[in-house]
Amino acid sequence: MEGARIFFRIPIFGGLPVTETMVNSWILILGITLLCVFLTRHLKLKEITKRQAIAEWAVQAVNDLVTESMGKAHVKTYAPYIGALFAFSLFGSLSSLLGMKPITSDINTTLGWAIVTFVMIQYSKIKYHGIKQFFKGFTEPIFVMTPLNIISEFATPLSLGFRHFGNIAAGTVITSLLYSALAYLSSVILGGIQIPFMQIGLPAFLSIYFDLFTSALQAFIFCMLTMAYVSSAIDD
Amino acid sequence: MERAIILAASAIGAGLALIAGIGPGIGEGYAVGKACEAIGRQPECQGAVTRTMLLGCAIAESTGIYGLVVGLILMFANPLIGLL
Numbered sequence: 001m002e003g004a005r006i007f008f009r010i011p012i013f014g015g016l017p018v019t020e021t022m023v024n025s026w027i028l029i030l031g032i033t034l035l036c037v038f039l040t041r042h043l044k045l046k047e048i049t050k051r052q053a054i055a056e057w058a059v060q061a062v063n064d065l066v067t068e069s070m071g072k073a074h075v076k077t078y079a080p081y082i083g084a085l086f087a088f089s090l091f092g093s094l095s096s097l098l099g100m101k102p103i104t105s106d107i108n109t110t111l112g113w114a115i116v117t118f119v120m121i122q123y124s125k126i127k128y129h130g131i132k133q134f135f136k137g138f139t140e141p142i143f144v145m146t147p148l149n150i151i152s153e154f155a156t157p158l159s160l161g162f163r164h165f166g167n168i169a170a171g172t173v174i175t176s177l178l179y180s181a182l183a184y185l186s187s188v189i190l191g192g193i194q195i196p197f198m199q200i201g202l203p204a205f206l207s208i209y210f211d212l213f214t215s216a217l218q219a220f221i222f223c224m225l226t227m228a229y230v231s232s233a234i235d236d
Numbered sequence: 237m238e239r240a241i242i243l244a245a246s247a248i249g250a251g252l253a254l255i256a257g258i259g260p261g262i263g264e265g266y267a268v269g270k271a272c273e274a275i276g277r278q279p280e281c282q283g284a285v286t287r288t289m290l291l292g293c294a295i296a297e298s299t300g301i302y303g304l305v306v307g308l309i310l311m312f313a314n315p316l317i318g319l320l
Contacts, residue, residue, distance in 0.1 A: 159298045166301035221294040
């Protein structure tokens with residue numbers, strides 16, 4: 001396992017690298033956008049098509065999820081972000097099924113999303129409680145706790161980003177370990193001939209867990225935690 | 237020689253870092269067991285219990301993931317070799 005390949009460098013600030021992760025995310029953004037455009041063309045009120053039914057189901061599911069965890073008042077504000085995050089994270093992890101390097105196995109992607117969540121948390125705190133209460137919140141319950149409160153504030157996005165990255169990257173590492181072990185095993189069985197026939201079939205069962213289940217679960221958890229953190233920042 | 241020592245120590249350290257997986261393993265097993273009990277008592281709230289359990293498991297998993305990240309860094313992006 002190695003890091004994302006660097007395709008080329010943009011010659012500003014001493015060469016900004018454009019990596020495989022970034023190119024894959026552009027492809028995914030394009031794909032998701034095209035999917036959305038495809039699903040929402042020719043919307044009608046009556047006699048809806050199958051495409052429109054799928055689109056309505058997706059939007060309704062996201063709206064219900066946000067309503068359940070943040071309350072009805074914030075659905076209009078946060079549902080688009082949560083839906084976009086969920087779709088991007090889900091397709092980003094599932095893209096490993098197509099043989100692409102999953103964008104979420106690069107820590108830059110997940111930490112980037114975590115930073116967006118961090119900004120949202122701080123913004124909601126200031127917006128709903130005022131700047132004075134925001135700074136006062138750091139000295140709760142007593143002023144000695146201020147450094148710990150600041151650290152815990154920064155630990156939130158860090159753990160959020162690491163969690164998603166760690167789960168997907170662990171899947172990649174274990175899958176590649178299994179592949180090399182199976183290649184070794186089959187060369188032992190064949191007496192030194194390099195035909196990795198043991199690699200057929202067996203990794204598929206592992207892939208069901210690591211690619212399908214973990215991808216969906218981590219996308220869901222990232223969105224749920226984002227909503228939980230933001231709504232707790234709004235409430236107290 | 238120094239390089240060899242650092243490489244060996246990093247490999248051992250990566251192995252030791254993954255011992256952090258014990259804690260979340262026990263904790264998550266306990267949480268899932270309790271969730272099963274709750275579903276057994278009240279099968280009608282299976283959805284809510286499962287969702288809450290998965291969320292709690294994900295949070296409990298953090299410490300294990302930290303260990304994993306340390307292990308991955310030591311294995312694939314070792315910062316200690318650069319110090320030589």
